[in-house]
Amino acid sequence: MTRQEILNELKGVVAPYTTNKEALNNLSDQTDLIADLKINSANLVDIIIDAEARYNIEIDYDSADKMLNVGSCIDVISEKLNQK
Amino acid sequence: MNSAGNDIVALTAIDVDRTRRPKFYSRIISPAEQEFYSAQLSKLIPFEHFVWLAWSVKESAYKFLKRFDPELIFSPTKMAMDGLNFSGECFEGTVRSGDHVLFSKSFIRQDYIFSITNGEEDLSDIHCAIKKIGSSKPDDQSRAVRELLLRKLGHIFPESNLQIIKNPHGWPVIMREDEKLPIPVSFTHHGNFVAYTFQLSSASWKAHEEIL
Numbered sequence: 001m002t003r004q005e006i007l008n009e010l011k012g013v014v015a016p017y018t019t020n021k022e023a024l025n026n027l028s029d030q031t032d033l034i035a036d037l038k039i040n041s042a043n044l045v046d047i048i049i050d051a052e053a054r055y056n057i058e059i060d061y062d063s064a065d066k067m068l069n070v071g072s073c074i075d076v077i078s079e080k081l082n083q084k
Numbered sequence: 085m086n087s088a089g090n091d092i093v094a095l096t097a098i099d100v101d102r103t104r105r106p107k108f109y110s111r112i113i114s115p116a117e118q119e120f121y122s123a124q125l126s127k128l129i130p131f132e133h134f135v136w137l138a139w140s141v142k143e144s145a146y147k148f149l150k151r152f153d154p155e156l157i158f159s160p161t162k163m164a165m166d167g168l169n170f171s172g173e174c175f176e177g178t179v180r181s182g183d184h185v186l187f188s189k190s191f192i193r194q195d196y197i198f199s200i201t202n203g204e205e206d207l208s209d210i211h212c213a214i215k216k217i218g219s220s221k222p223d224d225q226s227r228a229v230r231e232l233l234l235r236k237l238g239h240i241f242p243e244s245n246l247q248i249i250k251n252p253h254g255w256p257v258i259m260r261e262d263e264k265l266p267i268p269v270s271f272t273h274h275g276n277f278v279a280y281t282f283q284l285s286s287a288s289w290k291a292h293e294e295i296l
Contacts, residue, residue: 019221035254038222040274041143041158042093042136045111046102061111065159 001081006055006074013050017043029071036069057081088268088283089148089186089201090212091140094275095133096195097220103132112160113138120168128170133192137175140199141165141188144281145179147255147270148186148201154253196277211236212281225273233258233269233280240284241265258282 001009007027018024018037033039033047048064051057051073057080059067067073102108112135113121121134129137142163150156165188168177175190179201189207190199200210213236217228230248237246237258247259248269258265269282 040097042097042139042274045108046099048111049102049107061159061161064111065157068157 001055001078003074003078006077006081007070009054010051010070010073010077013054014039014047016050017047027070029069029074031070033068033070033073051077055081057084086266086268086283087148087151087203088210088270088281089144089146090270090272090279090281091143091147091199092214092272092274092277092279093136093140093197094195094220094277095136095197097275098132098136100132103135109135110161112142114161114164117165120165125168125170129192133197136197137168137190137192137199138165140197141177141179141190141201142181144188144199144201144270144272145181145184145186148203149181149184150253151255151268196274198272198277198279200281202283209283209285210281211284212279214277214279216276217278218276220275222273225278226271229271229273229278229280230256232278233271233282236280 011024011027014037015024017039020038023031023036031037034041048059052059055077059076059080063076067076117138121131125134139160142160145163146158163179163181166178166180168175177188179186179188186201186203187205188199188201190197198214200212202210213232215228215232217224233248234246241260244260248256249259251257256269256271258267258269267282267284269280272279
């Protein structure tokens with residue numbers, strides 16, 4: 001998958017946890033999950049688990065810790081997809 | 085260490101079934117903490133409450149420590165709760181993160197779990213308040229928790245023009261005119277609940293009263 005394809009899928013992963021539709025429609029690598037998308041930190045584990053299911057990958061704990069903005073999410077997902 | 089850390093979890097906003105799945109809770113609590121729950125707490129609180137209690141303790145400790153290390157990353161399974169005692173009213177314990185040991189106090193109520201942490205065992209200088217509001221929108225939560233804190237601070241610093249700003253790292257700073265007040269404060273919100281915590285010793289409180 002290209003970074004753009006991963007990004008398009010990622011929109012669907014984070015959508016249930018944000019009410020900031022404007023930020024969701026304008027995702028960039030710099031978009032912060034908490035500061036920009038206003039996702040409650042209590043939902044971060046949900047996003048990891050939903051991403052694992054969506055991309056059929058396993059995200060180890062160290063990698064999950066890095067998934068704080070869209071760019072780092074795409075980096076981790078891309079890395080895990082390449083390891084399959 | 086002069087800092088503040090808190091966290092609230094709205095129990096109406098959690099997914100109980102998901103919380104009980106190993107895939108989920110193993111990202112929050114360690115095998116040792118699972119064993120501790122089974123041996124010590126399983127007759128007191130349901131497992132999902134323990135998982136979110138651990139989350140709130142660790143998140144509040146993370147917020148407390150992040151002031152000293154802005155690059156700190158929240159990694160719940162790398163933090164360890166050492167024991168947790170139920171006093172009849174609240175849960176008290178310690179939480180380790182790297183070389184740091186913090187003291188925690190948590191309250192489990194019908195609708196929420198709320199935790200605070202501090203670098204010292206004595207939590208008497210910690211002031212906090214929790215409010216249920218009519219909205220769960222982030223902007224409404226943010227506005228409500230600031231109003232709640234300013235109302236409280238208005239009693240401590242009467243006739244002062246106080247404002248709350250965010251510093252570049254994202255945590256709140258209390259300003260009196262152009263002066264940053266040395267009062268660490270932490271905000272938290274989830275679902276319909278908002279809460280603040282700040283640390284202010286009675287000695288410094290008196291000093292400020294004298295200045296005023």
